[in-house]
Amino acid sequence: MxxxxxxxxxxxxxxxxxxxxxxxxxxxxxxxxxxxxxxxxxxxxxLDSVMECEPISSQVIRIRMNAHPRNVSIVQVYDPTSDCSDEEVDEVYDVLKSTMDKIPEKYIRIIQGDWNAKIGTDAYKDWEGTIGKFGVGETNERGTRLLEFCKINNPVITNTFGADTGSDHNLLMMTMKLKLRKVRRQPNCRLKYNLERLRDADCQEKFEIKIGCRFGALLELEENDDVQHLTSEFSKIMNETAMEVLGKARTKKQPWMTQDILDACDRRTKGFEGNNSKKAFDTVKQLGRKKNIGQSVIEDKNGNLLTEKKEKSRKVGPVCEGVIQLPNSDLS
Known part of the structure; x- marks a missing residue:
């Protein structure tokens, strides 16, 4: 414009x-x-379907869409025609490869566009798995270039599986049905060291000497060294020295036999002393008794306690009427 x-x-x-x-x-x-x-x-x-739209070059654009259970990245490509040089074509594929590498593997990735390439039925024998049986004519040089890219990077050329509209450009329609792999979360592999050994004076002195000797190498690094490299070296020295001097911490398992259980066993034993069966029965009954949940007490008009559940439900209405008297008021 x-x-x-x-x-x-x-x-x-x-x-x-x-x-x-x-x-x-x-x-x-x-x-x-x-x-x-x-x-x-x-x-x-x-509904925020489009999360990002990024023009990569004059031939490549990428759009990122919010979807469930996986987000989708679609890359639209226009490959130069046969009038352009091979260098221009290679440049488009390099940009496409760089774009695909930046998309997280957990995303669903779709590459589509006009490739100005022809893939014929003759290519199916050598490229099975990358293309289907429904090519058009004979494969040209640009078609071979596309096949090589797909073979290396694992996309499938879906318009060799489907419809023919009587044009040198085939209609492409794709319906996806996802079968996701179960992702197993990695367990927490954080290494814990036996820090209790540092309470020992000899062990503490040995640890300090080792650390001091190893840190001396860090002072010899160049001033312009990357901060990330220095951090990595520091962490490496600390972990290797701790493993050598302190060793791994042993995991302490919590005993299932608690003090409360032991106290209950003592009370039960005392209940059986003297062959007193009644005392033993009462002790076991008390140990196995569940805690009673507090219940509300309801009285009738005469002050008698209501014990039965049905009796309570029958009396609660008349009791409320006898206790709560609303004054008459003109609501009109």
Missing amino acids: RLAKEEFTAGTGNVRTLHQEGKVNQLTYELDRYQWNVLGIAEMRW
């Missing part, structure tokens, strides 16, 4: 939402009617 010779119209507006049916059609109609070139939209309310 040449701004010096052409009119350029930019605008902005709050559409409240584009999530309602027909709102997108209404917006595109207004854009066409007013002939706006650029429109800034506020409050689209598209």
Whole structure:
């Protein structure tokens, strides 16, 4: 667009939402009617599906979308035509490779676009697993270049599996059904050292001497050394010295036999002393008795305690009426 010779119209507006049916059609109609070139939209309310859109180059663009259970990254590519040099084609593939390497492996990655390449049925025999059986004509040089990229980086050329529209550009439609692998979380492998040994004066002195000798090497490093490298060396020295002098800490297992259990056993033993069966029975019954949950006490009008559950439910209404008297009031 040449701004010096052409009119350029930019605008902005709050559409409240584009999530309602027909709102997108209404917006595109207004854009066409007013002939706006650029429109800034506020409050689209598209549920934050698009997390990021990044133009990589004039031939490559990437979009990151919020999805469940995995986010999706789609890379759109336009590969130069056969009129361009091989160097230009290689540059596009280098940019694409760099873009794909930056996408986390846990994302679903889709590469699509116009590759200006032809992959024929003759390629299926040598490239099975990368392509399907439904190629077009014979594979050309650009098609071989695409096959090599896919073989190395593991994508599958899906339009060799499907529809034919009578064009040299085949219609591509992809339906995905995910089968996710179960991700096993790594256990906590934090190494613990036997710090109790530092209470011993000889062991403490040995540890200090070892650390001092090892840290002397750090002083010989160049001043312009990377901070990350210095941190890594410091951590390495501390861990190696601690392992050599202190060793690993032994994991202490909590005993299942607690003091409360032992006290209960003593009380039970005392209950059986003297062959007193009644005392033994009462002791065992008391040890196995569950704690009673406090219950509310309800009395009737005469002050008698209500013990039965059904009796309580029958009497609670009349009792409340006898205790709580609401004054008459004119609500009109």
